[in-house]
Amino acid sequence: MTRLDALLAGLARERSTGALRLGRNGTIFLHDGRVTYMECAQTPGVERLLTARGRMTEAALRGLQADGGCARLLEEGPLTPGELQFAVLGTVLDAAFFLLPISGTRPKFRPGERHWLGGQWFFEVAGLVRECARRRAHLAEIWPSADVDTLPVRPVPWLPGHGVTLTRVQWEVIVGADHKATPLELAKQLGRSGYAVLLAVRRLAAAGLLAPPDPGRTALSAPGRAAPGDPGRAAPGDPGRTALPAPGRAAPADKRPKHAGPAEPDEAADGGGAPGAGLPKRARHPYGRPPHDPGTAAQPLGPPVTGDPTDLALLMRLKKALEELA
Structure with a gap:
């Protein structure tokens, strides 16, 4: 086909x-x-x-x-x-x-x-293809499991530390989460870009602010399509598949405020908050980043997307410049 x-x-x-x-x-x-x-x-x-x-x-x-x-x-x-x-x-x-x-x-x-x-x-079609590849690589770099893209958003009932810093989009996701809506369902409810919400959710996962899925529940994609952030991901049970770890014994809490990652340009376009100061140390909470998976390693950023007229290309370059500064 x-x-x-x-x-x-x-x-x-x-x-x-x-x-x-x-x-x-x-x-x-x-x-x-x-x-x-x-x-x-x-x-x-x-x-x-x-x-x-x-x-x-x-x-x-x-x-x-x-x-x-x-x-x-x-x-x-x-x-x-x-x-x-x-x-x-x-x-x-x-x-x-x-x-x-x-x-x-x-x-x-x-x-x-x-x-x-x-x-x-x-x-331009070629420019859209390159930008989509860049976005998929960036999502994998933030959090290498695509499961959080399709599972209901379930914030943890308590903080892994004494404080946390969220962007505006991340705050809206936390407030709007009802433990039933997926990230894309939340995006429609909030009137936010679907990709911006995926970025926020993956950063929340990397910061240890999302609870693991209910026992026995798996992330399922719609028939005939791949998961949004990882089109070629493995089937359930494959060694290369990563997911939110099950709760374990809590590690000593970090007394400094934790940050759920800097605001992405797509979040800023939606009115996102100011950038945070960086990701927390992964080993300091029981929901830390999964081990590195070579199958989901981020690829180098592709060439800038071109468009016509010129002002569209300028907007894309501005988005990427904001991302590099964040």
Whole structure:
């Protein structure tokens, strides 16, 4: 079966215009061979991000979608072109991260179909593929187990030390966690980027702030797709598979405040808090980082993502610069 990234590369070479529908998983919109927008069933769309964060009401947004589209939104809505552009950038990168690893579907291309936002911004297919690979490597570097991406978020009932420092997104995840919602479900509830919530959850796991899963419960991916952060992860029981360790005897608590990691650029784009001072020492709590797994070792960061027009590439470089400074 043809991989989705290879199919998109072929559409890019043919300079195709239309919508590539991936069943219930989502839709990829292209114009002249370049991606203009992506919709993913697993992640919040730009509509959800705008309404959940209070930028617009759902009724007002529906009215603009039905009459005037993107042009009217920019003329009459409360958003500046830069705000909408940044929201679309985050949404497309988010959707690409979860759509590109999908397998087992039969994509259908519908020529000429467009998204209501129109062809305002463009993304090169090769650039999206590179950025998704960089993000997967970065998630594995923070916490090498993809289990936390699909399990319900369960904060520990007590701190592993005397204090903790959280970013804004991490705080929202802790407050919103009901021990039932997965990270992507929380992202939709909070109106946050799915990838930003995954970053927050993996940093919480690395800081020892997430409880192990209920006994007998395993992280299961949806049929026909890989886990978001680790498309090639092993089946349950494989030696290379890592997960949150079971509770053990607590080690002596560190009296200094613990940090759940620096804010990532995607968190900052959602209004995330100031960077923390670094990760805690892994050996000082019973939920420490799993042993190094060569199968999930982080890969070197890829080349910068390019886009058209130039300001999209500038936004990507700004995101990466913030990440390096954090």
